[in-house]
Amino acid sequence: xxxxxxxxxxxxxxxxxxxxxxxxxxxxxxxxxxxxxxxxxxxxxxxxxxxxxxxxxxxxxxxxxxxxxxxxxxxxxxxxxxxxxxxxxxxxxxxxxxxxxxxxxxxxxxxxxxxxxxxxxxxxxxxxxxxxxxxxxxxxxxxxxxxxxxxxxxxxxxxxxxxxxxxxxxxxxxxxxxxxxxxxxxxxxxxxxxxxxxxxxxxxxxxxxxxxxxxxxxxxxxxxxxxxxxxxxxxxxxxxxxxxxxxxxxxxxxxxxxxxxxxxxxxxxxxxxxxxxxxxxxxxxxxxxxxxxxxxxxxxxxxxxxxxxxxxxxxxxxxxxxxxxxxxxxxxxxxxxxxxxxxxxxxxxxxxxxxxxxxxxxxxxxxxxxxxxxxxxxxxxxxxxxxxxxxxxxxxxxxxxxxxxxxxxxxxxxxxxxxxxxxxx
Numbered sequence: 070x071x072x073x074x075x076x077x078x079x080x081x082x083x084x085x086x087x088x089x090x091x092x093x094x095x096x097x098x099x100x101x102x103x104x105x106x107x108x109x110x111x112x113x114x115x116x117x118x119x120x121x122x123x124x125x126x127x128x129x130x131x132x133x134x135x136x137x138x139x140x141x142x143x144x145x146x147x148x149x150x151x152x153x154x155x156x157x158x159x160x161x162x163x164x165x166x167x168x169x170x171x172x173x174x175x176x177x178x179x180x181x182x183x184x185x186x187x188x189x190x191x192x193x194x195x196x197x198x199x200x201x202x203x204x205x206x207x208x209x210x211x212x213x214x215x216x217x218x219x220x221x222x223x224x225x226x227x228x229x230x231x232x233x234x235x236x237x238x239x240x241x242x243x244x245x246x247x248x249x250x251x252x253x254x255x256x257x258x259x260x261x262x263x264x265x266x267x268x269x270x271x272x273x274x275x276x277x278x279x280x281x282x283x284x285x286x287x288x289x290x291x292x293x294x295x296x297x298x299x300x301x302x303x304x305x306x307x308x309x310x311x312x313x314x315x316x317x318x319x320x321x322x323x324x325x326x327x328x329x330x331x332x333x334x335x336x337x338x339x340x341x342x343x344x345x346x347x348x349x350x351x352x353x354x355x356x357x358x359x360x361x362x363x364x365x366x367x368x369x370x371x372x373x374x375x376x377x378x379x380x381x382x383x384x385x386x387x388x389x390x391x392x393x394x395x396x397x398x399x400x401x402x403x404x405x406x407x408x409x410x411x412x413x414x415x416x417x418x419x420x421x422x423x424x425x426x427x428x429x430x431x432x433x434x435x436x437x438x439x440x441x442x443x444x445x446x447x448x449x450x451x452x453x454x455x456x457x458x459x460x461x462x463x464x465x466x467x468x469x470x471x472x473x474x475x476x477x478x479x480x481x482x483x484x485x486x487x488x489x490x491x492x493x494x
Contacts, residue, residue: 070145072152073165074107079153080162081111082125082146085118087156093360095163100366101170106140109133110149115364119343126150175202240287240369240409243280244474246463250452251434254281254370259400260411261376261428264438269448270413271296272472273438274372275305277411278342283309287369288341290361292354294378298344302337304472309333313470341365350380351395355402368408373399375413376428393427400431429453447477 070078077097080088093115102108113132117124122132126146130137137143154162178201185194239253254260254277264270282289293301307314310333312326322330343365345357354373362368373379379395396412403410414428416437429435433455441447450463464477 070102070104070107071166071169073162073169074102075149075152076154076162077159077166078107078110078114079149079151080156080159081114082129082149083153084156085114085124088159089115089118089364090360091156091159092163093363094356095160096167096363097163098363098366101166103169103173106145109136109140110145112364119361119364178202240281240285242277243284244276244450244463244465244476246465246476247436247450250461250463251454251457254409254411255433256369256407256409257404258409258433259403259431260409261396261414261432261435262411262438263414263416263429263435265416265440268416268438268440269467270415270438271301271374272304272467273436273450273474274374274411274413275301275472276308276474278370278372279305279308279340281370282340282342283336286341288343288361288365288367289370289372290343290345290358290368291372291374292348292357293344293346293374294349295374296346298346301344305337306330306333307470308472309336311471311473314472315470349378351398354379355398358402358406358408362406362408368406370409370411371402371406373410373412375415377415396428396431400433448474449480 077088077092081092097111099108099112099115102111110129110133113129114124116122117128117132122128126143130143130146133140137145178198182194182198185197237248237253239251239255239258241248241253242251262270262274264273278289278291281287291298291301303317304314306312307317310326310329312322312329312333316322316326317330343361348354348357354371358368358371376396376399377392380391399410399412412428432453435453437451437453439449439451441449444466446466446468448465448467450465452461452463453459462480464480465474466477467474
């Protein structure tokens with residue numbers, strides 16, 4: 070561990086609120102460090118900060134647990150604290166650490182190019198090394214030239230795994246029929262979940278978040294613009310513990326509910342779900358996604374609840390234009406950050422997307438929740454997809470007490486005999 074890395078870790082240990090936002094914006098990530106030890110400690114510090122868990126010497130030592138011995142023990146953390154930089158000097162140390170990372174990347178790229186020279190034409194090798202050098206110069210890891218052969222082999226591998234049933238294209242939503250029709254939630258995908266007021270939009274996205282984070286152990290970031298993180302987690306506890314939300318709300322829980330809730334709390338506490346309910350503007354959302362992605366490189370899904378509450382840059386003349394700009398920006402963010410974005414959107418009384426019809430045009434998958442007249446708990450999830458079948462209906466039943474979603478064998482009639490999307494095919 071270099072002196073500069075020690076200075077950064079010590080600063081992050083003692084002043085995480087001042088240092089971590091800058092470090093992530095500056096491009097300091099776990100893999101920027103030269104060794105597994107500073108990388109693991111930085112990850113532990115950043116993860117605790119995002120989760121608002123105890124930090125400092127004791128908090129990080131506790132979070133690392135048995136791994137601390139393999140990282141040099143408590144002495145490593147003490148050394149970092151003693152060699153800590155002041156927040157005002159972080160830019161200097163960050164530049165040195167990034168410079169070291171760039172040199173290591175360049176050395177690896179040159180080594181790989183040397184090996185390629187034995188099998189690839191000189192022009193191909195030059196193009197690849199030029200792309201990598203440009204990526205290093207820009208401070209980004211994304212720019213990389215891929216040959217058609219690489220892409221074809223990757224696509225064929227995905228197709229083979231889907232054919233033999235061993236792997237779905239994306240992450241599971243927790244609803245089997247929805248997965249079958251969409252192929253799951255894929256990287257770069259922009260999902261819009263639309264529905265009327267109190268139609269179950271937030272409950273559906275919470276169910277998906279639970280499936281991604283708990284069942285598949287993939288990190289999820291939730292921007293709760295309408296619902297606080299406390300309320301969201303309380304609802305998730307009801308789902309995970311299968312406990313009546315109304316009893317939890319009224320304080321009339323049964324004795325058997327408490328052990329269920331405790332078990333649910335234990336599971337949720339370990340889930341890689343991060344919340345931010347104080348960011349309402351597009352720039353803030355993008356900035357915080359980059360911060361979390363730097364700390365959690367495998368961040369899989371970002372949820373925005375909900376779209377019409379998000380503030381754009383403020384340059385649009387009308388609210389409809391502003392929402393259209395926000396929607397396109399979220400779609401672009403999904404592609405640029407290589408993750409899925411799920412945005413919730415409100416429908417008006419006519420079943421149109423409120424304030425902006427263009428939202429549905431941006432979505433790779435739009436899921437419209439339709440109420441059912443004769444079966445109060447029944448819902449129809451009507452799909453519109455850029456790729457795949459459109460107009461497919463997934464019948465489900467929604468348990469309003471535990472916020473669970475289950476398949477329905479038949480397709481009930483929509484409320485008032487109308488379907489919001491059929492008339493706009």
